[in-house]
Amino acid sequence: MGVRAPETLHEFEAVARGRLDPAHYGYFAGGAGDEVTLRANEAAFGRLALVPRVLRGAGRPRTGVTLPGGRAAMPVLVAPTAFHRLADPEGERATARAAAATGTIMIVSMAATVAVEEVAAVAPGATLWFQLYVQPDMAFTEAVVRRAEAAGCTALVVTVDSPARGLRERERHSGFHDLPAGLCCENLRDGGRVRPIVMSPEISWEHIGLLREITALPIVLKGILHPADARLALDHGAAALLVSNHGGRQLDAVPATIDVLPEIVTAVGGAVPVLLDGGIRCGTDVLKALALGAAAVAVGRPVVWGLAAGGERGAARVLELLRTEVEHALTLCGCASVRDLEPSMVRRSC
Numbered sequence: 103m104g105v106r107a108p109e110t111l112h113e114f115e116a117v118a119r120g121r122l123d124p125a126h127y128g129y130f131a132g133g134a135g136d137e138v139t140l141r142a143n144e145a146a147f148g149r150l151a152l153v154p155r156v157l158r159g160a161g162r163p164r165t166g167v168t169l170p171g172g173r174a175a176m177p178v179l180v181a182p183t184a185f186h187r188l189a190d191p192e193g194e195r196a197t198a199r200a201a202a203a204t205g206t207i208m209i210v211s212m213a214a215t216v217a218v219e220e221v222a223a224v225a226p227g228a229t230l231w232f233q234l235y236v237q238p239d240m241a242f243t244e245a246v247v248r249r250a251e252a253a254g255c256t257a258l259v260v261t262v263d264s265p266a267r268g269l270r271e272r273e274r275h276s277g278f279h280d281l282p283a284g285l286c287c288e289n290l291r292d293g294g295r296v297r298p299i300v301m302s303p304e305i306s307w308e309h310i311g312l313l314r315e316i317t318a319l320p321i322v323l324k325g326i327l328h329p330a331d332a333r334l335a336l337d338h339g340a341a342a343l344l345v346s347n348h349g350g351r352q353l354d355a356v357p358a359t360i361d362v363l364p365e366i367v368t369a370v371g372g373a374v375p376v377l378l379d380g381g382i383r384c385g386t387d388v389l390k391a392l393a394l395g396a397a398a399v400a401v402g403r404p405v406v407w408g409l410a411a412g413g414e415r416g417a418a419r420v421l422e423l424l425r426t427e428v429e430h431a432l433t434l435c436g437c438a439s440v441r442d443l444e445p446s447m448v449r450r451s452c
């Protein structure tokens with residue numbers, strides 16, 4: 103990991119950048135269009151300030167959270183990201199072990215380069231959720247869901263922000279087109295072939311209803327940005343929502359996730375937990391999201407940077423850094439647990 107081990111998530115990105123094939127770095131780092139939303143996700147956290155409480159005698163804070171798909175030792179989950187074997191030869195196996203080591207939940211991407219069964223087998227201590235792009239062929243979708251269930255996944259995270267793939271200029275310019283020979287989306291195997299992932303504009307709420315009938319797993323809808331959709335998600339039996347703009351990789355010019363979180367939390371009215379991802383880069387970002395009503399957050403790129411910088415140990419270090427930072431920030435905010443955070447403790451700073 104270079105002369106000095108990276109000590110912040112930004113340092114991990116710098117090390118990862120130096121190690122990755124530039125085309126792969128472009129794929130991981132890039133966003134859609136002019137990357138307005140990609141930048142906005144991080145910048146919006148920078149415009150918020152935390153207002154601590156004092157003299158509460160809170161003691162050492164507890165960082166754990168309970169969610170529909172299980173408990174996590176910290177309120178930071180591993181967001182689903184594709185193609186981990188581009189970052190490290192062990193790929194998703196390493197990520198899952200890192201998640202298990204920090205006691206957090208890994209959301210395994212449907213586009214993982216290690217099969218979900220193998221990810222579960224090599225990291226028996228990990229709580230895994232499975233991310234799904236509903237395929238127009240519902241029989242195949244059901245087969246994939248059955249694999250995730252049999253592997254022991256405890257929730258289904260259905261990504262709903264991808265009726266088409268985002269237009270990613272940086273990815274194109276950096277020369278990333280496809281997985282190299284020898285790697286494929288292992289969860290898309292179907293007999294002797296590997297199916298392509300279809301992102302279809304025909305997927306609708308009806309499909310969510312069908313999924314609800316197919317599986318007893320809690321369904322988390324990932325990619326909700328509009329309060330009306332948050333209410334529809336409740337009508338369709340979602341067990342949780344994940345406010346996400348796909349890390350700025352789908353429609354450019356959508357708002358930063360932290361800026362829409364309060365509206366979604368209001369629309370949901372406490373009926374189900376609301377999670378958030380996009381632009382979380384340190385412990386105080388986590389506290390801001392939790393104070394504004396998120397039950398937990400997820401990180402995408404930072405885990406990939408950890409993986410590229412130092413494999414399983416690097417990914418574990420990134421998660422451990424976040425855990426330590428969250429605990430420290432909770433202490434300085436006078437909180438005994440994440441439940442003590444509330445909207446009055448966040449203020450727009452400029």
Ligand SMILES: Cc1cc2nc3c(=O)[nH]c(=O)nc-3n(C[C@H](O)[C@H](O)[C@H](O)COP(=O)(O)O)c2cc1C
Pocket residue numbers: 129130131143181182183184211212213233261324346347348349350351379380381382400401402403404
């Ligand atoms: C390289 C990369 C691959 C991703 N792959 C997926 C995926 O397969 N499925 C999915 O639902 N989201 C995917 N996402 C979106 C992430 O789950 C998450 O929404 C986003 O990365 C959060 O933003 P952050 O990277 O700023 O933490 C991907 C994001 C990145 C950066």
Ligand SMILES: CCCCC(=O)C(=O)O
Pocket residue numbers: 184213299348351
């Ligand atoms: C077909 C893989 C899609 C991965 C993804 O969602 C992303 O790159 O953002």
